[in-house]
Amino acid sequence: MSHEPGQQPPAPRSESPEERADRNLVELLQELRVVQTGVQILFAFLLGLAFTSRFPQLDAFQRTAYVVTLLLTVVTSAVLATPVALHRGLFHRGVKPRIVALSARHAQIGLALLTLALNGAVLLLMDVVLGRTAAIVITTVTTAIFASLWFLLPWTVRRR
Known part of the structure; x- marks a missing residue:
């Protein structure tokens, strides 16, 4: 573990591997709840956009940006919800550390996809506006x- 220069490293937690896995999963699922809300807002915005009066005026580039961004948002939502499905599907199977590892990986992939989706929305909107x-x-x-x-x-x- 890294710590600030001049400070003592934090004392290790006194928890079993199972307790650590439980804590890590709870923390991860809470983080994903926050991120998933943003994905849902973006998805709702994109769905509504297709029904505006100006939507038929979009050119081919803008329509492609819209479709790609909408699909990225859907895939992002699926990837970010996967840890919940893993937890539900593997609950009480004695594989919580594996669930945490897979969930953490899906969270990283989900954030990368969310980056693409949000920036796709920026690209589309800025193209229309500017x-x-x-x-x-x-x-x-x-x-x-x-x-x-x-x-x-x-x-x-992490490298420090």
Whole structure:
């Protein structure tokens, strides 16, 4: 475990492997509840978008961006809900550490997919509002922000 310079490392928890797996799963499922709400809001927004009066005016690029973003959102939702299905399907089977490991991996994959879905929505909206060049520039910046905060930052902290 890493700690801040000049500070004592945290004392190890006195918990059994089973207790650790229980705690880790509860923490992970709570994190996923928060993220899943955002995915549901994005999905609802995208569904409603198709029924607006301006939707038929989208060009081929915008329609493709819409369809890809909508499908990414659906897949993201499925991937982020997989830990719940794993827990339900394997409950009381004595494989909680495996459930935690698989769930953590699905959470990472889900965050990567969510990054793509959110930035797909940014690309589509910015293309409609500001034009293609601005949309590509802005989406590149927002994608870099997500990559930095969600992936690079944890990786950097983990390496220390």
